[in-house]
Amino acid sequence: MRHEITVRECATPRHTTRYLAAGLADGPLIVFVHGWPELAVSWRHQIECFAALGFRVVAPDMRGYGGSTVHPACADYAMAQVVHDMVELLAHLGRDKAIWVGHDWGSPVVWSMASHHAEKCLGVANLCVPYLPRGFTLDSLLPLVDRNVYPQALYPAGQWDYQCHYQESFEAARAALEADPLRTVKALMRSGDPEGRGKPYRTATMRRDGGWFGGAGIAPDLPRDPAVLSEEALAEYADRLRCNGFFGPDAWYMNMERNAAFAAAAPDAGRLAVPVLFLHAAFDWICETRDSQLASPMRALCSDLSEAVVDSGHWMQQEQPERVNACLATWIARRIDLEERTA
Numbered sequence: 001m002r003h004e005i006t007v008r009e010c011a012t013p014r015h016t017t018r019y020l021a022a023g024l025a026d027g028p029l030i031v032f033v034h035g036w037p038e039l040a041v042s043w044r045h046q047i048e049c050f051a052a053l054g055f056r057v058v059a060p061d062m063r064g065y066g067g068s069t070v071h072p073a074c075a076d077y078a079m080a081q082v083v084h085d086m087v088e089l090l091a092h093l094g095r096d097k098a099i100w101v102g103h104d105w106g107s108p109v110v111w112s113m114a115s116h117h118a119e120k121c122l123g124v125a126n127l128c129v130p131y132l133p134r135g136f137t138l139d140s141l142l143p144l145v146d147r148n149v150y151p152q153a154l155y156p157a158g159q160w161d162y163q164c165h166y167q168e169s170f171e172a173a174r175a176a177l178e179a180d181p182l183r184t185v186k187a188l189m190r191s192g193d194p195e196g197r198g199k200p201y202r203t204a205t206m207r208r209d210g211g212w213f214g215g216a217g218i219a220p221d222l223p224r225d226p227a228v229l230s231e232e233a234l235a236e237y238a239d240r241l242r243c244n245g246f247f248g249p250d251a252w253y254m255n256m257e258r259n260a261a262f263a264a265a266a267p268d269a270g271r272l273a274v275p276v277l278f279l280h281a282a283f284d285w286i287c288e289t290r291d292s293q294l295a296s297p298m299r300a301l302c303s304d305l306s307e308a309v310v311d312s313g314h315w316m317q318q319e320q321p322e323r324v325n326a327c328l329a330t331w332i333a334r335r336i337d338l339e340e341r342t343a
Contacts, residue, residue, distance in 0.1 A: 003051035010092035018067030019060040023051035035104020045321030064248020074254040108136040115266035123275035131298035133270030135263035146292035162203040179218035181241035187219040192283025192313020201285040275335040
């Protein structure tokens with residue numbers, strides 16, 4: 001049985017969040033938070049699954065994306081602003097708490113909900129990007145680079161060189177992604193490759209190469225990867241990115257100092273006591289967590305941590321939806337007290 005998915009809005013004087021909603025109106029609330037350069041539709045498999053399990057499921061378009069407000073300044077995309085959006089969304093939904101699930105840049109949002117607003121979290125689960133208590137910033141990431149794969153002399157920023165490219169050449173990075181959004185999405189959203197283990201990933205030489213796509217200024221025209229993208233999802237991503245552009249999505253990378261200051265203000269030095277699930281993507285060579293130390297800070301600061309490995313690349317919830325859904329459902333059944341929720 002398919003559940004109706006409705007499109008709704010949470011509008012406040014400071015921001016409008018468009019979101020998808022499905023499932024029982026009074027079911028336990030689970031909020032799925034997407035990353036770069038996705039949309040709420042990236043959670044299509046999870047929305048259907050958890051609506052069928054009796055949850056109230058909500059998936060917002062984050063600021064700068066889809067039908068949500070596209071703000072004009074890079075500072076508008078600082079983590080404190082995005083977390084405020086989620087607090088307002090929760091109040092709009094008439095709830096005090098939710099289970100929060102994030103992917104990619106959605107993960108720092110969800111981690112920040114747990115560190116700054118634990119009272120609003122029944123539990124948090126994140127895909128690919130582990131908890132970094134000092135913030136998802138280059139200062140946090142660079143000390144954790146696997147120097148066996150990325151020798152300092154050749155790859156000073158490791159796989160995170162693409163983030164340095166944003167800092168140094170924001171408009172050029174944006175222009176390459178905007179040159180043909182359909183091609184951009186097809187080139188980026190691809191299945192994981194097990195053969196990449198132990199090899200430098202292409203994002204490690206972005207500045208040396210002259211930018212995205214080897215400096216070509218436009219994405220290669222690759223076929224759609226059906227393991228990740230349906231025709232409908234591809235069309236929605238491309239249409240929305242054509243309409244909104246990449247300023248908003250890319251501006252998320254331009255708030256390192258602001259995000260570090262926000263992270264430093266978390267209570268109890270950022271320690272998390274709420275139930276936490278982290279899903280490692282076995283073939284994600286940017287957020288590589290099996291061989292590097294990227295997940296070490298998370299393990300040190302989460303008192304109720306569960307972990308699982310999914311055989312996928314970075315676009316985990318789309319590439320391996322059944323496995324992701326099973327991991328989430330099992331963790332919720334074992335670790336979350338759904339009776340604690342408030343209507």
